[in-house]
Amino acid sequence: MNAIEETNYYFRKAARIMDVGTPIETLLATPLREVKVQVSIEMDSGEIRTFIGYRIQHDNSRGPMKGGLRFHPQLDQAECAAMASLMTWKTAVTNLPYGGAKGGITCDPSQLSLKELERLTRKYVDQVQDVIGPSRDIPAPDVNTNPQVMAWIMDQYSRYHGHSPAVVTGKPLELYGSKGREAATGRGLLYICREILRDVNLPMKGTRFAIQGFGNVGSHVARLLWEEGAVVVAVSDMLGGVRNPQGLDIASLFEHVQRSGTVTGYGGGTPCSHEEVLAADCEVLIPAALGHALNRENANAVRARLIVEGANGPTSPEADELLEKRGVLVVPDILANAGGVTVSYFEWVQNLQHLAWEEDRVNAELERTVKESYERVTQIARSRKVSLRTAAFILAIGRVGKATVMRGI
Ligand SMILES: NC(=O)C1=CN([C@@H]2O[C@H](COP(=O)(O)OP(=O)(O)OC[C@H]3O[C@@H](n4cnc5c(N)ncnc54)[C@H](O)[C@@H]3O)[C@@H](O)[C@H]2O)C=CC1
Ligand SMILES: O=C(O)CCC(=O)C(=O)O
Numbered sequence: 001m002n003a004i005e006e007t008n009y010y011f012r013k014a015a016r017i018m019d020v021g022t023p024i025e026t027l028l029a030t031p032l033r034e035v036k037v038q039v040s041i042e043m044d045s046g047e048i049r050t051f052i053g054y055r056i057q058h059d060n061s062r063g064p065m066k067g068g069l070r071f072h073p074q075l076d077q078a079e080c081a082a083m084a085s086l087m088t089w090k091t092a093v094t095n096l097p098y099g100g101a102k103g104g105i106t107c108d109p110s111q112l113s114l115k116e117l118e119r120l121t122r123k124y125v126d127q128v129q130d131v132i133g134p135s136r137d138i139p140a141p142d143v144n145t146n147p148q149v150m151a152w153i154m155d156q157y158s159r160y161h162g163h164s165p166a167v168v169t170g171k172p173l174e175l176y177g178s179k180g181r182e183a184a185t186g187r188g189l190l191y192i193c194r195e196i197l198r199d200v201n202l203p204m205k206g207t208r209f210a211i212q213g214f215g216n217v218g219s220h221v222a223r224l225l226w227e228e229g230a231v232v233v234a235v236s237d238m239l240g241g242v243r244n245p246q247g248l249d250i251a252s253l254f255e256h257v258q259r260s261g262t263v264t265g266y267g268g269g270t271p272c273s274h275e276e277v278l279a280a281d282c283e284v285l286i287p288a289a290l291g292h293a294l295n296r297e298n299a300n301a302v303r304a305r306l307i308v309e310g311a312n313g314p315t316s317p318e319a320d321e322l323l324e325k326r327g328v329l330v331v332p333d334i335l336a337n338a339g340g341v342t343v344s345y346f347e348w349v350q351n352l353q354h355l356a357w358e359e360d361r362v363n364a365e366l367e368r369t370v371k372e373s374y375e376r377v378t379q380i381a382r383s384r385k386v387s388l389r390t391a392a393f394i395l396a397i398g399r400v401g402k403a404t405v406m407r408g409i
Contacts, residue, residue, distance in 0.1 A: 001317065003082035003291055009317045010332075011085065014393030017386065020401055027409070028400060031081055032065075032099075033057045037127035039105055041119040053124045055103035057137055058084035061403040063097035064135050066341060068142025068170075069149070070104035071120075072290075079291065080104060083142075083312050087341070090334040092396035094373050096345045101137045103128070109144045121149050125156035132157065134166035134352070140344045141170040141216065143290070147182070151175050166351035169344035178347035180362035181340075186220025187363065188339015189286065189310050191370040192331055193225065196306060199378070200329070202283060205229035208247075210280035210304065212236050213289030214263050217310045217337065219254070221286060226250035234272060234280040237263050238289070241277040244269035279303055287314035294319040302328060309333040324387055332389035334396065335377050342369050 001009065008029050015025045039051040054077055057065045067087035070080075080102050087100030105124055109117055131137060141150060150171045157167045165176035173179065180187070197204055207230050211218045214237040222232050232250055234243035239262045242248065249268050256266045264271065278285065278294065279301040287293045288310030294302065299319035307323065307330045309315065315323070315330060323330055346362055381391035 002078040003313060004078045004085065006292075006313060006317055007082040007085050010389060010393055011089070011397070014390050015397055017384065017390065018394055018397060020397065024401060024404070027404065028059070028397065029085075031056050031058045031084060032060060033131070034077065034081065035103075035128060035131055036077060037124070039120060039123050039127060041116065041123050043116055044113050051105050051107045051120065053103065053105045053127060054080040055128045055131060055137070055139075056080040056084040056101060057131070058100040058102075059088040059400060059404075060099035061400055061407055062092060062099055064099065064133075065101035065137040066091055066096075066098040066140070066344065067100055067102040068104075068140045068340075069145050069153075070102070070142040071107050071109045071144040071149075072104065073106065073108040075104050075106045082291070086312050086334055088400060089393060089396035090338050090341060092399040093334050093377065093392050094338045094342055094369055095399070096342065098138075098341070098345065101139075102142070103139065104142065104145075117149070118152055121152045122156040125153055129157055129160045132167060133161065134164055134348070138166070138344070138348060139168050140341070143215070146170075146216075147172040147177060150177075166348050169347040171347070176347075176351050178343055178350055178362060179357065179359035180366070181343045181347055182216070183220040183224070184343035184362075184366060185217045185310065185337050185340035186222075186224055188342060188366060188370050189217070189221040189288075189308060189336055190224040190228070191339070191367050192336050192374060193230075193284065193308055195371065195374045196308065196329070196331055197284075200306065206231060207284060208233045208282035209284045209286060210234040210243075210277050210282045211286045211288055211310075212274070212277050212293055213287070213311065214257065215288070217340075218286070218288035219257070221288065221310060222250050223254065233282050234269075234277045235263050236272075236274055236277040236289075240264040241272040241274060242266045242269040243272045243276065243280060245281070275301070284308060286310045290314070292316055294323070296322070299323055300326070305329065307331070309336045312337065320387075320389065330387065330389060332392050335373055335388065335392045338373065339366055339370060342366055
């Protein structure tokens with residue numbers, strides 16, 4: 001199965017329990033529009049290079065489409081489509097007035113200079129500016145994109161359409177960004193962890209976590225959990241992992257990462273492999289890197305009793321089944337990592353109203369939203385006797401399906 005087949009497997013499993021019927025099931029599984037563009041730029045050397053960019057718009061029945069932009073060498077159309085679809089279900093689980101989209105460029109940003117990255121981003125906007133917009137489709141950061149990239153997007157789009165801060169979220173604070181957005185996905189995961197730990201009678205203090213990925217999502221959730229007394233026993237990034245059964249000192253790990261750009265080589269733990277992080281002896285595993293991290297080959301090695309999905313699509317359907325059989329509780333991506341898009345929504349609202357919220361308000365509204373979604377999903381899981389993933393899809397499909405039918409097809 002490729003990425004979109006995996007996402008649709010989960011979608012169909014829930015749609016069939018709900019008995020939505022083949023015509024609506026097919027409609028909801030089919031993206032509204034798939035844009036694939038040539039992104040050609042002049043490199044610093046004077047050479048012309050051509051990259052491929054995507055923007056997949058999955059559904060807009062509940063509002064403008066929303067979702068991140070990924071710059072990654074392995075990005076392809078199927079993965080963008082999968083993540084666009086996940087955005088539709090995620091915004092619906094969280095009850096944000098949005099649909100879903102996702103996009104990016106197949107490239108390795110570590111091989112580009114800052115100027116090349118800027119030219120690439122601006123050229124991409126030239127190619128998609130007629131399909132995005134503040135009330136049409138609003139991009140945001142994802143893997144290897146950041147507030148600076150969002151600033152270039154805002155600027156380039158505004159050259160075509162006039163001053164438009166609300167065309168993109170995750171912008172720098174100096175350029176209409178929202179307080180709290182940078183840490184929002186990690187903070188949302190923290191709130192989810194608090195809820196699920198309470199439900200399984202585990203205290204935050206002393207509970208052991210392993211975290212795959214130490215970028216925006218992984219590093220913030222590690223810091224927030226550690227600040228609450230949780231023990232982070234292993235972390236990794238694309239170069240490898242580091243572990244310490246007594247707990248890593250996250251503040252000094254941050255200093256190390258700031259200096260070296262990677263968790264590897266950190267002196268407060270011992271080096272370990274990617275697979276050892278996923279199989280770490282801990283209560284909670286947070287995959288917060290790329291899709292398909294947990295699959296048929298490694299799912300049975302997982303020792304955690306809870307998995308909280310920070311990444312999008314980190315668990316393949318085969319792995320999901322193996323984990324469920326072993327009683328491992330999985331909090332799915334479309335519920336667990338919705339903190340980022342929730343604060344993106346707050347940023348968009350602030351931009352449309354030309355005002356700025358204080359961080360306390362952002363975090364309080366985020367906490368309320370996360371708790372409410374968690375409550376709704378767990379109620380469905382209990383009453384229908386299904387997994388949290390299937391329950392989250394049932395909630396989302398109900399909302400998107402109703403909006404679709406009420407608007408008229
Ligand atoms: N940034 C956001 O607000 C949101 C991101 N996500 C998802 O969270 C995941 C991470 O995104 P970000 O943190 O934003 O990206 P990022 O680019 O800031 O960080 C990605 C991290 O993953 C690491 N990584 C890459 N391959 C790895 C591997 N094989 N093993 C271990 N680590 C590896 C990188 O070294 C880096 O530390 C993605 O799946 C993304 O779609 C989900 C919701 C919102
Ligand atoms: O902040 C956003 O709008 C989208 C973030 C994102 O791409 C995601 O939730 O996967």
